Amino acid sequence: MWITILHGKFVGFIKSTLRIYSEFHKIYDNPSFISNLFYFVYLLKKRKMKRLILILFCILFVSCSNESVIDSEDLVGVWAIDLGPLDDDLEQSITYEFRTGGSMEVQTIIQTNEGANLGFRYRAIGTYAVASGSLFMNREKIYSLGSNNVEFVESLEELILSGEQWDEIVKATIGPDGRSLTFDYGPCNDTSNCIGTLELTRTD
DSSP: OHHHHHHHHHHHHHHHHHHHHHHHHHHHHSSOHHHHHHHHHHHHHTSOGGGHHHHHHHHHHHHHHOTTOOOHHHHOEEEEEEEEESSSSEEEEEEEEEOTTSEEEEEEEEEETTOOEEEEEEEEEEEEEEETTEEEEEEEEEEEOTTOOSSOBSSGGGSEEOOOOEEEEEEEEEOTTSOEEEEEOOSOSOGGGOOOEEEEEEOO
């Protein structure tokens, strides 16, 4: 009889473990990780405290087993993506500069077809953090062309502070050679504003 009881408790423990792991992993795989984390906290409140250690183990297991985990040192540097032609004579690209200490800057740069820099259309200054393969970026100050009826300005100082802020979370992976960086925004809920993935190249 005791064997039957112990077997039943063991099976129940395994099922509970798998269920909790599945709940966390679905949240982890969603690009809106932070917002969904509140749901996970709600799930924790519904469970007994004796399972807290089990849940923490599941979190550590996910973090340690994820092949796409990167750290801040991997990101430090300048990364760029080509956006293609602005018109017949101009090209545009975006650069992400991740600095030691957690600060970052994003710029949209206008160039000639030969690659010479002419000016800027956009600038954002903020902070970033890396956790378990997810990259958290907070654009605290955003500068744009404003109401200026021009395609670009020659210096960053001419851009106008918009007063807006933008937070985003992406899954970030770096290629084996350390020269390529992929931002994965996950499935698109709004197909009219779908990013999908961005492929960046290290320029420094």
